[in-house]
Amino acid sequence: MRSPTGIRATAAIGALTVVVGLVMAPHALADPEGSVDSPSDPPPAEVVDPSGTSAPLEQTAGAVDETPSGTAPFSLASVNPSNGSTVGVAKPIVITFTAPITDRPVAEDAIHISSDPPVAGKFYWMNDSQVRWRPFAFWPEHTTVNIDAAGATSSFTTGDALVATADNNTHQMTITRNGNVEQTFPMSMGKPGHDTPDGTYYVQDKFSDVVMDSETYGVSNDSPEGYRLHVKLAVQIDNSGNFVHSAPWSVADQGNRNVSHGCINISPADAQWFYDNFGIGDPIVVTNSVGSYTQNDGGQDWQID
Known part of the structure; x- marks a missing residue:
């Protein structure tokens, strides 16, 4: 994304x-x-x-x-x-x-x-x-x-140790609170060519409603990969544009395959829970994906050895 x-x-x-x-x-x-x-x-x-x-x-x-x-x-x-x-x-x-x-x-x-x-x-x-x-x-x-x-x-x-682990092998996000599993959400991450890299992310900000527009990074809205639409319940997890957010258009894919441009898609109901519970500094750990989160974007703290 x-x-x-x-x-x-x-x-x-x-x-x-x-x-x-x-x-x-x-x-x-x-x-x-x-x-x-x-x-x-x-x-x-x-x-x-x-x-x-x-x-x-x-x-x-x-x-x-x-x-x-x-x-x-x-x-x-x-x-x-x-x-x-x-x-x-x-x-x-x-x-x-x-x-x-x-x-x-x-x-x-x-x-x-x-x-x-x-x-x-x-x-x-x-x-x-x-x-x-x-x-x-x-x-x-x-x-x-x-x-x-x-x-x-x-x-x-x-606060509580609230940790989300997004496993690309299972297409499931498992959320623990103080070491105990609290939620498991089916998800869809970045499709081939837009893979969501492995690494430890943490919440930077969140938006109840945000406009996402491909033209802000040079892709015309009219192109096959273009879009301009409102996204609900968007929780920002890095400074390179990745979010955990509501994606009603990909519910059938969640838990089965990756179809996003890099964000973590979850259902509207699961996104509401995530938005309500996760705040600044809560970690999201992506595993078994392609590549590593090495982007020098100011949010890669946990990749610095």
Whole structure:
């Protein structure tokens, strides 16, 4: 799937804006831490890279385990998740600076991530102005996470461990909550040439109704692969245009074969449940498909080793 018209979705979830003259503060030692007019399945949304760049990714492995010290080497533009928010267990921490960082290790030393229960994780850089941190495995459910970036603090929690696994071999999506199977939905993913790549995705945004238009990525509405239609209950799972969404036109194919342009098609009733239950940061794991999710689109956090 490619490109809903006029949609430039990010995973902002109300990011906390913090612009301060930072002063170093004491820190606790970090824990190791509408109606459908076409039978064609619409392609995905416009590529939006929250990092604002397609520069190569870099990372620093290891848990955040040092108490920040020295003079603050940066000022912050934003910290995401925002203070007081509740997010899914795949949500990374995104710290954006007001200016490029010239000494990344010094900046990392000024950031302290702690959690209850303790969770091990790592830093990785999307560009010179943005660093991220995520656990090596998903956050446990109901974890409290504290961020101290050179004295600017924020705290968030995770909700239930809600995980969807989309198995291309069975054409079934299995959803677990805190380790227990809660739902199994028949589905249809990307057809040959538009395969939905293997990988771990997470919810970026969601739309109750969105227009998907092939002309936004250069395919005429009048061509055999063209379309323009309203799609209901669209949950965005990356920044390259893939969604889990209601697809009444492909119900007969769901559970049997792949017919989409990359999105995960489910029935209207199943899409309503998915839309109502899945929120920012909840993971969707695609298995036994073709290719891997390696697109540098700002949502590929779980593919960064």
